[in-house]
Amino acid sequence: EADIYQTPRYLVIGTGKKITLECSQTMGHDKMYWYQQDPGMELHLIHYSYGVNSTEKGDLSSESTVSRIRTEHFPLTLESARPSHTSQYLCASRLTAYEQYFGPGTRLTVT
Amino acid sequence: AQKVTQAQTEISVVEKEDVTLDCVYETRDTTYYLFWYKQPPSGELVFLIRRNSFDEQNEISGRYSWNFQKSTSSFNFTITASQVVDSAVYFCALSEVYNTDKLIFGTGTRLQVFP
Numbered sequence: 201e202a203d204i205y206q207t208p209r210y211l212v213i214g215t216g217k218k219i220t221l222e223c224s225q226t227m228g229h230d231k232m233y234w235y236q237q238d239p240g241m242e243l244h245l246i247h248y249s250y251g252v253n254s255t256e257k258g259d260l261s262s263e264s265t266v267s268r269i270r271t272e273h274f275p276l277t278l279e280s281a282r283p284s285h286t287s288q289y290l291c292a293s294r295l296t297a298y299e300q301y302f303g304p305g306t307r308l309t310v311t
Numbered sequence: 312a313q314k315v316t317q318a319q320t321e322i323s324v325v326e327k328e329d330v331t332l333d334c335v336y337e338t339r340d341t342t343y344y345l346f347w348y349k350q351p352p353s354g355e356l357v358f359l360i361r362r363n364s365f366d367e368q369n370e371i372s373g374r375y376s377w378n379f380q381k382s383t384s385s386f387n388f389t390i391t392a393s394q395v396v397d398s399a400v401y402f403c404a405l406s407e408v409y410n411t412d413k414l415i416f417g418t419g420t421r422l423q424v425f426p
Contacts, residue, residue: 209354231412233412233414240418241350241400241418241419241421242416242418242419243402243416245413245414248412250412259413288354290354290355290356292356298344298361299346299358299361300358300414301358302348302355302356302357302358303355304353304354304355305354305355307354
């Protein structure tokens with residue numbers, strides 16, 4: 201079973217606020233990912249990282265930013281939240297060329 | 312181009328019925344991986360199975376079974392004797408061996424199992 205954690209699980213915040221979604225894994229995985237899942241269920245890769253000090257943009261353009269200072273930690277930041285950012289955000293990690301393991305997700309609502 | 316199609320948006324069954332979730336994929340590579348994930352109402356994606364393109368053997372795990380057919384580019388998932396706890400969204404996904412960072416998901420199939 202994968203040990204990957206996300207906080208908060210639910211967040212309701214007003215427009216213009218800065219937020220950071222936390223993601224941590226205790227498996228020592230080098231590769232980590234952020235996905236955005238819209239209400240229609242489709243998953244979009246927005247950021248990924250190969251390891252410490254490595255970050256890449258995914259397929260879906262996102263106004264969020266990420267950092268990877270420690271192997272186990274991959275936070276996602278929105279400098280100024282907008283209603284269009286309302287979504288579920290899923291963090292994942294993997295060690296080898298195989299499956300990704302996902303965290304429980306953060307449901308973000310921007311009012 | 313790579314693509315995963317899950318044509319069934321939503322399926323409803325009554326408990327104890329068998330149900331098959333379809334997955335059709337497209338890829339130009341000869342080496343690739345296929346996956347199924349389950350997303351229960353709590354939101355997390357739970358890994359169910361990985362299959363590589365050289366292994367066409369079908370797999371059974373309890374009430375779950377998977378049918379991989381390269382000839383039709385399909386990787387279908389069957390739940391036997393469905394239970395209410397099987398209610399979830401199920402995603403099929405593909406990754407190619409030379410680009411394993413990119414996990415290409417289908418749009419998901421929502422399965423509702425009624426008592």
